Amino acid sequence: MTGPRHADRPGHTAGHTASQSAASPQNPDMLEVAPGTARDREAVQGWIPELASEDELRIALEKAFDYRGDITLTLRDGSKVEGYIFDRISGPALASSFVRIIPSDSTPRRKIAYADIAALAFSGRDTAAGKSWEAWVKKYWENKAVGAKGFGLQPDALD
Numbered sequence: 001m002t003g004p005r006h007a008d009r010p011g012h013t014a015g016h017t018a019s020q021s022a023a024s025p026q027n028p029d030m031l032e033v034a035p036g037t038a039r040d041r042e043a044v045q046g047w048i049p050e051l052a053s054e055d056e057l058r059i060a061l062e063k064a065f066d067y068r069g070d071i072t073l074t075l076r077d078g079s080k081v082e083g084y085i086f087d088r089i090s091g092p093a094l095a096s097s098f099v100r101i102i103p104s105d106s107t108p109r110r111k112i113a114y115a116d117i118a119a120l121a122f123s124g125r126d127t128a129a130g131k132s133w134e135a136w137v138k139k140y141w142e143n144k145a146v147g148a149k150g151f152g153l154q155p156d157a158l159d
Helices: 016-025 054-066 133-146
Strands: 071-075 080-091 096-105 110-113 117-121
Touching: 054 080, 054 096, 054 117, 071 096, 080 110
Parallel strands: none
Antiparallel strands: 071 080, 071 117, 080 096, 096 110
């Protein structure tokens, strides 16, 4: 895969001079050297997926790995584990595929085989929802416009 060439950037077209470049504002979207990616984060908070097939279980666990909140796993023995999935190992079979979870009750980290999972729920809130760079910049300029002082990024309170 190749990216845009330096010569393809604005200001490198035929007949364009340095004095024209200094006099005209540049569009920051046109200055990007490599195309960016947009990561679509689905709204899965509160979702309880159907796990009728192996593929559905694998897809749901991939979304759980990408999720930034707690999930609840119901195991085949009826026990439940709530926590944050921080790793997964995808093998050829469910018995050789695992999720690693940090339980919210402060018990030691656990490694659970996909084959042992009966149900999954996105039970915790997405801790990073609405905290994009664009949202922060918008809030910053709104505060600055009204003359607010001492504002900045503040961490969420621990629930």
